[in-house]
Amino acid sequence: MPKASTLTKKGKPLSSYTGTEDQHSVYLMHQLRLMSARYPLLAYVYHVPNEMNVGDWAAEKEEIGRLEQALGSRKAAYSASSMRRRRVARLRKQVAKGVKRGVPDYHLSASRGGYVSLYVELKVDRNTLSEEQLAYAAFAVSENNLVAVAWDWSRAAEVFEWYAGLPKEGPISLPAIPKVRWLNAIPPEKWKSPPPP
Incomplete structure (x- = not known):
């Protein structure tokens, strides 16, 4: 073995x-x-x-930083908010499935x-x-x-x-x-x- x-x-x-x-x-x-x-x-x-890990939060933070540089803080804030909503939706789905x-x-x-x-x-x-x-x-x-x-x-x-x-x-x-x-x-x-x- x-x-x-x-x-x-x-x-x-x-x-x-x-x-x-x-x-x-x-x-x-x-x-x-x-x-x-x-x-x-x-x-x-x-x-x-x-x-209850619904995504790599560190990777999401990096993505938000890249968005801020590329789009400016206002558009990046909207994108970051959208990412957080998706993260919460994934968490709710896991809870509903019994995790x-x-x-x-x-x-x-x-x-x-x-x-x-x-x-x-x-x-x-x-x-x-x-x-x-x-x-x-x-x-x-x-x-x-x-x-x-x-x-x-x-x-x-x-x-x-x-x-x-x-x-x-x-x-x-x-x-x-x-x-x-x-x-x-x-x-x-x-x-x-x-x-x-």
Whole structure:
């Protein structure tokens, strides 16, 4: 099975690559596709669209700046207003379709080790859980789901690999994986603390 360290970007192992959460997500799904040859269950991991991200706001700001230079501030203001209306319309459409804030990024709906399913929230850098994420995690844990927060895509891949190798029945002990916090194993008041080293 290929290891996370075999994936490279510009000659540097991706496991040591610090990028955006979107980049980590792409690397994670690529690694899971590779690992599904050994663990077919991993082909059923899916991403939950939960960010309520309705566009790249930084890119929109840049576009507004270009419009101001090209058209003058009055016409650019009208175009910027139009862009904001489209952004709000996309957000409303996502809400109407049932997209919810706080749902962990990845889900594997397979029971293993006595748990109903596995949720993994992927974070980068020193990000912590939002209030919505804390609330959903508390619900998921109360319903006997295993919930992990991983601060690196390669660590999230390790979580999925470990879970896929478990027997259906428990009890199990949770492994110590660097940069991973198992929310089932610690009291809720510690869930929002900074990431482990």
